[in-house]
Amino acid sequence: MYCKKCGSFVLSDAKYCNECGQRLTDQLESTPQPAYQPQTYQDMIEQPPAAPSRKPKSYAGTAILLLIAAGIGAYYLYYLYQNIYGGSAGSGLGTMLAQALIMPHMAAVSLAVILNIFAWLALSRGLSLASAILYTIAIVSMPIAWANTVIPAVLCYIAFGTLGSK
Ligand SMILES: [Zn+2]
Secondary structure (H helix, E strand, C coil): CECCCCCCECCCCCCECCCCCCECHHHCCCCCCCCCCCCCHHHHHHCCCCCCCCCCCCCHHHHHHHHHHHHHHHHHHHHHHHHHHCCCCCCCHHHHHHHHHHHHHHHHHHHHHHHHHHHHHHCCHHHHHHHHHHHHHHHHHCHHHHHHHHHHHHHHHHHHHHHHCC
């Protein structure tokens, strides 16, 4: 058995530890639990290095914002094309007028979506702003349809702001 106090091996019938003099009669059968586990060199070198105080900035969230904006914009563009060239509309003067009025709006949305996609691919601050402005122009050119482009516009402005804080 081992001495409880100092951990030395002592004979099982010993009453006192040879090394430290600890009385052993009341602690027979007890096994020593080393209080201190020395750290091996392997443990030390496998410890991860201290985390850097500043994490590198990630634009994953911004990329998702731009992707959502592009998705909404593209879906709205598809919806516009379906409504104008879908065939249900007649060929009267009213329809032509409506198409003429909607053209600037569609052009702005089309360009906004294209720049939006490039802004997403390149995570470009300038392209984010450009698409945000074009979405805004789309709103201004057809205020009645503001609800369709206000979300991508806001998302692109947010992306512009986020990328700007580099
Ligand atoms: Zn001892």
